Amino acid sequence: MSSAKLELRLREYAEWEINAFLWISLITVTLVLLQKVVKLFRLRHHARKIPGPPCSSFYGHCPLLSTQSLTEVLAESHEKYGSVVKLWLGPTKLLVSIKEPALIKEMLSKAEDKPPLTGRAFRLAFGQSSLFASTFDRVEKRRVTLSTELNGRLLERGKVIPARVVDCLMERIRDILGKGNISCKMISQHMAFSLLGATIFGDEFFAWSKATVYEELFMTIAKDACFWASYSVTPFWKRGFWRYQRLCEKLKCLTQDIIQQCQRNCKLISGMDHNFDNETAYKRMEAALGGSSSFDALVSQEPSGYLQAREEPCRNIMGVMFHGYLTTAGLVGNILARLATHQDIQEKIYSEIIMARKGLGEKDQQSVDNMLLLLATIYESARLLPAGPFLQRCSLKHDLTLKSGVTIPAGTVLVVPIQLVQMDNCSWGIDASQFNPYRFLSKKGRQCDQLGNISSTGNAEEYVDPRQSSFVLNDPNNNAAFLPFGSGSRACVGQKYVTQGIATLFASLLERYEIRLQPGSEKNPKPTVNNCVFQLLPCPEIDFVERVS
């Protein structure tokens, strides 16, 4: 064959190849687009049956949301269209809000995933976590191990941690008192941080020389995390973002530093004491958060597996510290503010603590199980100021059919407007927006109603001496409208532990100090979203007055 012919053949062949490639690309793109269009039609078809405000704009209800907050829009929509309403957040993004407690409970137990963007703040700051990921499959195993650790051995240990936290805290308060006023926010952040540090790292945490820098770094990162996570495309071009990333890297180094210190000491203790069972607090917590414990990581054959196993507990530790720190600080700050503004309740809790103290030695730790008003105050504070305005869920793969007959298409963002539900008169009575911890106490023998609603007993005068009183504490989780820790398959795994920890912390604190509002400080601060969580703002200024025993 002549070279001209060969060239022609080759050219034809190349043309044929290019054409085939273009056709295949065109067919693939068309199929993907068709799939998207079918999905969109399906979504629109199912969504038609869900009530909601009319929407004529291509951008859905976004123009409405530019003038009002989402909570306000949902409050009005639920009023008008019932307990399940839809909003379009864009041409293809459907949001369904549920306000009726029984339906919420059903939805929260059936929808196991969280919307894909959930946990973005965690991911940007600390990397992928197996605790705060979107799909249930990724978090299921780790949730079980962490929950077993928190609600088992650590719950017992939790009764001892706070005495040390209070000592550490009091040192800090004395320092701050010397310099001026104390803000609820500052104290609550420190209380939360010490409680979580002691939970995860054990007593080692109090002896760690870098604990103060670690706390400051967490506060700075917490302040910026929501801002950087709010960008839909990671803002690599911003200098501030890289500064933020450097802080996150520093935090990671410090976390690894305390982890190594804990591991060194674990070895030291088990090396010195042959009777020691080798399962020190930190080792067990590390296993719960990473599944690696050192053992799994070392037996792993692949170097990448080894690295991954070493990284996982570190990321999870930072994730738990971050979530626990923000939420616990919010709740502790709220309790401090409520106690400072409700001196009568504070005094009754003090009597409760003194009663529980009777017969115990100075160093003995009293159990908070009998401090019903203290526990009720924690529940009521959590009810009035949940961690955030919404619980979010999603069923990524399957449509969700509720007993009421509503079908919610896969991929829809499901929300529970938690503030509206927790302050709804139908579930909580006419004083739903008031601080009344007595609503969680009822006379012995008195039952909750069928929905689990705890009616307001509200009789403050009757509740004086916990031993003589005939009150019992209602389990708040029996009420489907009590959702500060969420509910169902993705509920908070720290609820029991953190409630017990905060109660023990306040029992020690109130035994020694009276909390007072500084003259001129704000008496009615408003819940405002700040750094991803609700906080009472402006933050009240408080005082700790030492009690004369």
Ligand code: HEM
């Ligand atoms: C006052 C303190 C706390 C509050 C108010 C709180 C609240 C919440 C809420 C509302 C959720 C979402 C639940 C849902 O969507 O149904 C959640 C999730 C979670 N919480 Fe907490 N939390 C607190 C403390 C803690 C602590 C101390 C820990 C662990 C030590 C913890 C571990 C978790 C985990 C692992 C999740 C993720 C569950 C998942 O996505 O599967 N929380 N928390």
